[in-house]
Amino acid sequence: xxxxxxxxIAVEGPIGVGKTSLSRKLATHFYxxxxxxxxxxxxFLGKFYENIDEWSFQTEMFFLCNRYKQVEDIxxxxxxxxxxxxxxYHVMKNxxxxxxxxxxxxxxxxxxxxxxxxxxxxxxxxxxxxxxxxDTLLERIESRGREVEQNxxxxxxxxxxxxxxxxxxxxxKDNPEIPVIRLDGDKIDFIKHQEDLDYIxxxxxxxxxxxxxxxxxx
Numbered sequence: 001x002x003x004x005x006x007x008x009i010a011v012e013g014p015i016g017v018g019k020t021s022l023s024r025k026l027a028t029h030f031y032x033x034x035x036x037x038x039x040x041x042x043x044f045l046g047k048f049y050e051n052i053d054e055w056s057f058q059t060e061m062f063f064l065c066n067r068y069k070q071v072e073d074i075x076x077x078x079x080x081x082x083x084x085x086x087x088x089y090h091v092m093k094n095x096x097x098x099x100x101x102x103x104x105x106x107x108x109x110x111x112x113x114x115x116x117x118x119x120x121x122x123x124x125x126x127x128x129x130x131x132x133x134x135d136t137l138l139e140r141i142e143s144r145g146r147e148v149e150q151n152x153x154x155x156x157x158x159x160x161x162x163x164x165x166x167x168x169x170x171x172x173k174d175n176p177e178i179p180v181i182r183l184d185g186d187k188i189d190f191i192k193h194q195e196d197l198d199y200i201x202x203x204x205x206x207x208x209x210x211x212x213x214x215x216x217x218x
Contacts (some may be wrong), residue, residue, distance in 0.1 A: 009128065042062050050151050188200070
């Protein structure tokens, strides 16, 4: 099977917006393999939120290497064999964080490494982008109670949301062949409201290559 015909759906958005929760529901509904990014396993993340300048390079390099390995494995063991995948991130997000947190000389080195590692990586053929207001993001971060996220500063999160918006706008321009499904996290609650989840499922299904849609057993 041609790899381009194998569904590879990525869910993106700022911290706390619900990427993993939605990815789980989509993977369950469509019977796709779920790829979850490594977050809390990053030994530098807690220190990063306490002192971004001091720990940004170590944090970003850990994420880059681990995400590279994950996507490489997915390409080899799933996409290449015609097995659909849904991921709660895509490695392209690394540049959003790197541009914001790294010093100029660090960023230059990081960018070179990033392009070397990712030049042959598969791109998602459907991108789901969830955005939400700062209040919503802060509320969800607090409610899920991850210890490493408790020191996230609102100003950092606000800037990150703006960076995501700019990135996704540019992504659409650079990749017109990849549909981007935008979801407003302030208006859609797919956890509490089944009708919101149904709307998302129907929307995603329209963009999945024909013949590749599977459904939950009733």
